[in-house]
Amino acid sequence: MSVPGLENVIANETAISYLDVEKEEIVLRGYDLIELANNATYLDIAGLLLDGALPTPEERRLLEVKIKSEYGLPRNIQSILQLLPEQANMMDVLRTGISAIASYDEELDDRSNDANTHKAIRLLAKVPQIVANGFQATNNQPLIEPRKDLSYVSNFLYMITGNVPTLMEEEVFDQSLIAYSEHELPNSTFAARVIASTQSDLYGALTGAVASLKGTLHGGANEAVMYMLLEAQTEADLERLMLKKLSQKERIMGFGHRVYMRKADPRALLMKEALAELAAEKNAQELYDRCVAGEQVMKREKNLYPNLDYYAAPVFHLLGIPIDLFTPVFLAARTIGISAHVMEQHGNNRLFRPRVHYTGPRNLHPPIK
Numbered sequence: 001m002s003v004p005g006l007e008n009v010i011a012n013e014t015a016i017s018y019l020d021v022e023k024e025e026i027v028l029r030g031y032d033l034i035e036l037a038n039n040a041t042y043l044d045i046a047g048l049l050l051d052g053a054l055p056t057p058e059e060r061r062l063l064e065v066k067i068k069s070e071y072g073l074p075r076n077i078q079s080i081l082q083l084l085p086e087q088a089n090m091m092d093v094l095r096t097g098i099s100a101i102a103s104y105d106e107e108l109d110d111r112s113n114d115a116n117t118h119k120a121i122r123l124l125a126k127v128p129q130i131v132a133n134g135f136q137a138t139n140n141q142p143l144i145e146p147r148k149d150l151s152y153v154s155n156f157l158y159m160i161t162g163n164v165p166t167l168m169e170e171e172v173f174d175q176s177l178i179a180y181s182e183h184e185l186p187n188s189t190f191a192a193r194v195i196a197s198t199q200s201d202l203y204g205a206l207t208g209a210v211a212s213l214k215g216t217l218h219g220g221a222n223e224a225v226m227y228m229l230l231e232a233q234t235e236a237d238l239e240r241l242m243l244k245k246l247s248q249k250e251r252i253m254g255f256g257h258r259v260y261m262r263k264a265d266p267r268a269l270l271m272k273e274a275l276a277e278l279a280a281e282k283n284a285q286e287l288y289d290r291c292v293a294g295e296q297v298m299k300r301e302k303n304l305y306p307n308l309d310y311y312a313a314p315v316f317h318l319l320g321i322p323i324d325l326f327t328p329v330f331l332a333a334r335t336i337g338i339s340a341h342v343m344e345q346h347g348n349n350r351l352f353r354p355r356v357h358y359t360g361p362r363n364l365h366p367p368i369k
């Protein structure tokens with residue numbers, strides 16, 4: 001018998017992460033992701049995912065130096081982004097950019113652990129700029145170059161908004177990147193591992209993951225959430241909108257999850273706290289209250305809990321990130337998690353090649369010529 005959607009199927013072993021739904025814990029190389037988000041930085045998580053151990057402060061500094069030494073996009077890549085049409089979808093733009101920079105990586109080895117580590121560092125350096133420049137290029141805006149005098153996280157937000165973030169904005173953005181950094185085996189990571197299992201390379205695997213993440217049942221939900229929150233001006237409006245969607249059997253974006261389903265996504269709670277802080281700072285209490293009201297409607301009507309996308313969307317909005325870049329920023333944050341999975345797949349590979357339960361006809365014959 002087939003298992004639709006491979007629900008609950010164990011597809012591979014991993015030492016990277018695990019969703020312990022019972023204990024409401026996202027285990028990341030032995031640590032609790034939420035504890036990491038409250039005590040470590042995104043670059044610590046990048047080091048942890050790449051090397052298997054949390055970096056010391058000196059190791060983290062060296063990692064940042066290495067990433068910064070890979071900053072910058074080839075002029076031709078920026079030109080490719082500028083050739084894309086104004087109405088281009090930002091995930092398509094990102095997919096094109098990541099696919100194109102593969103050809104500029106001069107390290108021909110694309111399977112050893114060392115080579116993959118170098119490539120992951122290059123991607124950490126370049127993907128945020130592809131995200132930012134992709135938006136600018138298709139909106140006829142000047143392309144913002146990275147600034148090495150800013151921290152990695154501060155520079156990412158600066159390249160998107162054109163403004164150097166405050167310390168508080170930087171800390172919230174850092175936390176949101178950690179929340180998105182790694183999550184066991186979602187569709188996009190699985191897609192990347194399937195691609196890597198043919199011994200294809202990290203750039204190709206990540207390009208496939210971008211296509212997967214674009215869909216609204218996955219990463220694309222964070223953009224849909226924000227459109228819904230903005231369409232409703234008040235708490236009452238949001239309730240009306242949600243009830244209308246539910247009566248039309250539409251899904252409400254930002255709720256439900258294949259693995260958590262009837263339990264809270266711990267990352268949503270983390271982002272809810274971040275939103276409360278940010279809303280207080282930015283005079284946006286009304287947006288926070290509207291989100292909480294929406295959460296209550298879904299609990300009452302469907303017994304469904306918010307997932308990360310529900311609370312990350314208003315956080316990104318208050319940080320000044322354009323809605324079209326919400327899913328690309330998710331991908332940029334997840335680049336390190338996906339890289340770790342590709343490295344693990346390459347290190348202990350077995351080609352993914354499942355079978356089917358055939359339901360089509362048999363014994364047909366073409367007309368005789």
Ligand SMILES: CC(=O)SCCNC(=O)CCNC(=O)[C@H](O)C(C)(C)COP(=O)(O)OP(=O)(O)OC[C@H]1O[C@@H](n2cnc3c(N)ncnc32)[C@H](O)[C@@H]1OP(=O)(O)O
Pocket residue numbers: 005216217218219221250251252253254255256257258259302304307308309
């Ligand atoms: C960071 C991330 O990528 S998290 C995921 C982001 N995606 C979203 O937020 C999209 C909205 N959510 C959904 O569509 C789903 O919850 C998914 C795709 C994430 C998980 O779905 P599945 O595991 O396939 O759950 P499934 O489709 O079996 O749903 C079970 C029941 O809950 C309902 N349900 C699940 N999510 C929702 C939702 N968001 N709104 C309304 N009803 C929902 C389904 O209609 C179904 O009801 P039924 O049993 O009465 O038919």
Ligand SMILES: O=C([O-])CC(=O)C(=O)O
Pocket residue numbers: 180182183185186187218257258259307308
């Ligand atoms: O785990 C999933 O299926 C989707 C998700 O929450 C993520 O990728 O962060």
